[in-house]
Amino acid sequence: xxxxxxxxxxxxxxxxxxxxxxxxxxxxxxxxxxxxxxxxxxxxxxxxxxxxxxxxxxxxxxxxxxxxxxxxxxxxxxxxxxxxxxxxxxxxxxxxxxxxxxxxxxxxxxxxxxxxxxxxxxxxxxxxxxxxxxxxxxxxxxxxxxxxxxxxxxxxxxxxxxxxxxxxxxxxxxxxxxxxxxxxxxxxxxxxxxxxxxxxxxxxxxxxxxxxxxxxxxxxxxxxxxxxxxxxxxxxxxxxxxxxxxxxxxxxxxxxxxxxxxxxxxxxxxxxxxxxxxxxxxxxxxxxxxxxxxxxxxxxxxxxxxxxxxxxxxxxxxxxxxxxxxxxxxxxxxxxxxxxxxxxxxxxxxxxxxxxxxxxxxxxxxxxxxxxxxxxxxxxxxxxxxxxxxxxxxxxxxxxxxxxxxxxxxxxxxxxxxxxxxxxxxxx
Amino acid sequence: xxxxxxxxxxxxxxxxxxxxxxxxxxxxxxxxxxxxxxxxxxxxxxxxxxxxxxxxxxxxxxxxxxxxxxxxxxxxxxxxxxxxxxxxxxxxxxxxxxxxxxxxxxxxxxxxxxxxxxxxxxxxxxxxxxxxxxxxxxxxxxxxxxxxxxxxxxxxxxxxxxxxxxxxxxxxxxxxxxxxxxxxxxxxxxxxxxxxxxxxxxxxxxxxxxxxxxxxxxxxxxxxxxxxxxxxxxxxxxxxxxxxxxxxxxxxxxxxxxxxxxxxxxxxxxxxxxxxxxxxxxxxxxxxxxxxxxxxxxxxxxxxxxxxxxxxxxxxxxxxxxxxxxxxxxxxxxxxxxxxxxxxxxxxxxxxxxxxxxxxxxxxxxxxxxxxxxxxxxxxxxxxxxxxxxxxxxxxxxxxxxxxxxxxxxxxxxxxxxxxxxxxxxxxxxxxxxxxxxxxxxxxxxxxxxxxxxxxxxxxxxxxxxxxxxxxxxxxxxxxxx
Numbered sequence: 001x002x003x004x005x006x007x008x009x010x011x012x013x014x015x016x017x018x019x020x021x022x023x024x025x026x027x028x029x030x031x032x033x034x035x036x037x038x039x040x041x042x043x044x045x046x047x048x049x050x051x052x053x054x055x056x057x058x059x060x061x062x063x064x065x066x067x068x069x070x071x072x073x074x075x076x077x078x079x080x081x082x083x084x085x086x087x088x089x090x091x092x093x094x095x096x097x098x099x100x101x102x103x104x105x106x107x108x109x110x111x112x113x114x115x116x117x118x119x120x121x122x123x124x125x126x127x128x129x130x131x132x133x134x135x136x137x138x139x140x141x142x143x144x145x146x147x148x149x150x151x152x153x154x155x156x157x158x159x160x161x162x163x164x165x166x167x168x169x170x171x172x173x174x175x176x177x178x179x180x181x182x183x184x185x186x187x188x189x190x191x192x193x194x195x196x197x198x199x200x201x202x203x204x205x206x207x208x209x210x211x212x213x214x215x216x217x218x219x220x221x222x223x224x225x226x227x228x229x230x231x232x233x234x235x236x237x238x239x240x241x242x243x244x245x246x247x248x249x250x251x252x253x254x255x256x257x258x259x260x261x262x263x264x265x266x267x268x269x270x271x272x273x274x275x276x277x278x279x280x281x282x283x284x285x286x287x288x289x290x291x292x293x294x295x296x297x298x299x300x301x302x303x304x305x306x307x308x309x310x311x312x313x314x315x316x317x318x319x320x321x322x323x324x325x326x327x328x329x330x331x332x333x334x335x336x337x338x339x340x341x342x343x344x345x346x347x348x349x350x351x352x353x354x355x356x357x358x359x360x361x362x363x364x365x366x367x368x369x370x371x372x373x374x375x376x377x378x379x380x381x382x383x384x385x386x387x388x389x390x391x392x393x394x395x396x397x398x399x400x401x402x403x404x405x406x407x408x409x410x411x412x413x414x415x416x417x418x419x420x421x422x423x424x425x426x427x428x
Numbered sequence: 429x430x431x432x433x434x435x436x437x438x439x440x441x442x443x444x445x446x447x448x449x450x451x452x453x454x455x456x457x458x459x460x461x462x463x464x465x466x467x468x469x470x471x472x473x474x475x476x477x478x479x480x481x482x483x484x485x486x487x488x489x490x491x492x493x494x495x496x497x498x499x500x501x502x503x504x505x506x507x508x509x510x511x512x513x514x515x516x517x518x519x520x521x522x523x524x525x526x527x528x529x530x531x532x533x534x535x536x537x538x539x540x541x542x543x544x545x546x547x548x549x550x551x552x553x554x555x556x557x558x559x560x561x562x563x564x565x566x567x568x569x570x571x572x573x574x575x576x577x578x579x580x581x582x583x584x585x586x587x588x589x590x591x592x593x594x595x596x597x598x599x600x601x602x603x604x605x606x607x608x609x610x611x612x613x614x615x616x617x618x619x620x621x622x623x624x625x626x627x628x629x630x631x632x633x634x635x636x637x638x639x640x641x642x643x644x645x646x647x648x649x650x651x652x653x654x655x656x657x658x659x660x661x662x663x664x665x666x667x668x669x670x671x672x673x674x675x676x677x678x679x680x681x682x683x684x685x686x687x688x689x690x691x692x693x694x695x696x697x698x699x700x701x702x703x704x705x706x707x708x709x710x711x712x713x714x715x716x717x718x719x720x721x722x723x724x725x726x727x728x729x730x731x732x733x734x735x736x737x738x739x740x741x742x743x744x745x746x747x748x749x750x751x752x753x754x755x756x757x758x759x760x761x762x763x764x765x766x767x768x769x770x771x772x773x774x775x776x777x778x779x780x781x782x783x784x785x786x787x788x789x790x791x792x793x794x795x796x797x798x799x800x801x802x803x804x805x806x807x808x809x810x811x812x813x814x815x816x817x818x819x820x821x822x823x824x825x826x827x828x829x830x831x832x833x834x835x836x837x838x839x840x841x842x843x844x845x846x847x848x849x850x851x852x853x854x855x856x857x858x859x860x861x862x863x864x865x866x867x868x869x870x871x872x873x874x875x876x877x878x879x880x881x882x883x884x885x886x887x888x889x890x891x892x893x894x895x896x897x898x899x900x901x902x903x904x905x906x907x908x909x910x
Contacts, residue, residue: 093466124514142692353907
């Protein structure tokens, strides 16, 4: 739905008689998803969905209702009546905030015109070509090639309006040999045949180097984490630890924290070239660049409007992407500078182990290699690790250039060289 | 409602599809969330649409739409066939072998004595805010929260083999939790009211108030708990804690699509390869793990799955020996079974069915044994209660789990709470270390409503269960440095 169509629909909804304040959020997606394994396509799905969320506010009461039939005017009218009827029964909540009423420009940082032309057959053909490359190499390939065309629009009865179209591409591929596997991805707002084949080739190469791994007895050691591993870890750290209110209330690893965490910067920015995103939140707030760590120094964390107003702080909405700066060292140079270490392609199943210290556990996966005297010498058996993100950030000694990663959240992350990383047990 | 679904299947069959099915879903949801003395949100959802799956020239195609009209049906069938043609660009050499299933007519309705959508919002608010109030009376508690979540899924299913199926399933879920701050620390303790396919009748205010008082007291106690010791110890898991371990180390490990590599690139594969069927020692002879998609009030009890196969009960592990997998119609032939186990489900009308964990539980001990008697035989160990940190590798072998509350056991009795305790093991090592489980009087079900699998991720639900169970010499590590 384009800007004018969204504006017309939202205006028509806001004209439905209602008391109090009404906020309207529209989201639409057309997503092609092709999965393959054993070098053949196993699932192929076209998903077309739209969601209309209506939020009613009566003074300090607020409720919402979502429906998915945008062309059913009677249902929309009934839903507006229902959301206000429910709202009257809500107890007061002092944290409810009025709509902002801001009209936002359409930045569309994450819109890619070329991506609009990708069709079912295009995705199928690229997936088939990847499968052929795997078959030619005698390696099992499994993966997902997905491309989504989306829009989001917001309007409120205080006059606010925002709309953006955006794209999201996601290709990841696992290459499996007789005794070891490799993995690679392409993430971003666009994808081309070359991106698919480059990632496929990288996964096949990783797989070739991952056969017949040997045991590295788990111990603290220097690691080089490739961008996906860094992204998975930093995303978990952000959502567990970077909340200003929790910090202020003593419920955060950063409560009473005044140390510096290494020297990297950690921020969110919808205009980030490596992985741009929509520039407004689901309640119509503009998203600008927010810095969470400035060269390792903790800044104000994400702060909602209620907490900001109450405490005289700037509003810093929850972000749509995460970026960790890097010093631009190449992966080869990171390896070359390491005498005794482990190269990690990918992490898996990261979970919190201790909220107070921002401690997490997880596994390595699909390409874990021994580094000795500046060279990758052989693959090693995957390992479990237990480590605090505070310590990881503090122990970064070199880093790469941020690149797009993250299947579930847009991120741009560099490879990191981290000293004293705690591996704790062996996997398979 | 069936007519348009039949139109979809007939249109696909006439166009040359080997198989077609069509599902229409009406999904109603409500989630009410409390924060301290207020409700922080109340969100309702009403979501309807249909999906058509076709097997055409040996390849799958799937398309869906929220617009339920004859014109749209024909358009979506054409889209599904176009997608199948694209799938055929990289066709599986041996093609799709679809397990036969007789045409079925079935109408399934879950038990729902009190419709949760008819209960006044004030009553839900009262339940949650009263529980929060009890927790906040404890001065260490700086945040009290809770939620009630309800879902009703009405499903109509038709396939080209003549099946016409309908289900109407209502599920309910709730939890409360408290965060205590003090002693240079913060700690969270929760109570999960068992999620199930039932209505509001399963929630009683007095139980919430009783649990709230205990939760707050134990959150406060966690602040001053000792750091866990490390090393090898005997452990006892309560039924909720072990439910998650069953889910991760048995449920996912025995999904046949994973074993066949269909999930390699996302959720992973499994160490339970086909050569292990029938003679692999998964656990000790105390361990019988039963799958049962007919379990009363079980979250995976839906009458039939999204391949059109009725719910079934089967043993995955019997007396410690691995028996068989969870499967769907596309996968049964891989293990020489003529019929699917009926465990293929989709989480939405726009999602394609995939093999999912069934209701799956550890059978209780056959001889009378109480939790006190179970603990009496532990000289120095740990007792894990509730779910906390959980992580497992992509083969479902190496795992590490915590508990929402953990106590040290000394000389057969609880001896104070521990902080940051985690048990780490490998699946067969762990289950072979099981030497006793309490009898049926202590068996409890626990629902899982956030099981993620597939790519894109689909969220499914199922019920697990166990009685308190003992495992000998399990490695204990901790999530916090001393």
